Amino acid sequence: MLDYPRISLEEIYSSVEGKKVIVIAGSKCYEDYINCKNPNEAIIFVADKGIKCLSRNDIKPTAIITDLDGINDNILFHPKYKNSYFFIHAHGDNQELIKKYLPSIMKQKIKIIGTTQTKPFYPLFNFGGFTDGDRTVFTALFFKAKEIEIYGIGEEYFNIDVFYNLNKLDIKAKKFLAGYLIINWLKCKWKYRISIPYENDEKCLEIYPWEE
Known part of the structure; x- marks a missing residue:
């Protein structure tokens, strides 16, 4: 992956810094961003499978964060x-x-930025995160978005209390919960900068697992 066409991060900074970013962190569609007045003028960062929702509604995202398991040739090219x-x-x-x-x-x-989850070395970057969804939020933060509005992280059925009942979850659900917890942690840390409109639980953990 080291030999690929690269772009300057400054190009992305100029598009994002100091502006509001809508993050689509999952595949569920929400009317709020589909029906916004000028969706193609909004700055939208979408995680992996979420692009299918935008594609059906002919919305073009600013950035697509993916590990390639949720998109195909028809989207990539x-x-x-x-x-x-x-x-x-x-x-x-x-x-x-x-x-x-x-x-x-x-x-x-294609305008590509390579990322890794381990110690980065040029031309790969590590903006933070564990799942495609929370990596999308970390990426928006890295490029200094002034405000981040997040949709599709499982906020309609996950809540902090689920963390205390991990034995009831399968491996895939635990992974999604980890992504939700990371985004919840970011929201609690940056509460005047990050919002989750459909969140049904605004609790924060006193100590998150990675802070122990």
Whole structure:
């Protein structure tokens, strides 16, 4: 993944810094951002499968954060996304997907930023995060968004109390819960900067697992 067309981070800063970013952290569609007055003029960061919702409603995101398991060729190489930034995340389980898409990415000169979850080395970056959803929020924070409005993190059914009943969750649900907890932690830390309109529980943990 080291040999790929790269762009300057300054280009992204100029689009995001000091502005409001709508983060679509999951695949559920919400009327708020679909029906906003000028959705294609909004700064939208979308995580992986969330792009399908935007695509159905012909909304073009500013940035797509993905490890490639939730998107396909029709999205990655669609002309309407030629101006979107693709933050492609490399980890141990998606090496084959990266090998599959990288030749076409290089040929079509997609705007790509490579990310990793371990210690970064150029040209890979680590903006923070664990799942595609919370990585999307970390990315918006890194590029100094003034305000972040988050949708689709499971806020309609997750709440902090679920954390105390982990034995009832399967592995996939635990992963989603981890992403939710990270976003909840960010919201509690940056409460005047981050909002979750559909959140049904505004509690914060006294101590989060990674703070112990």
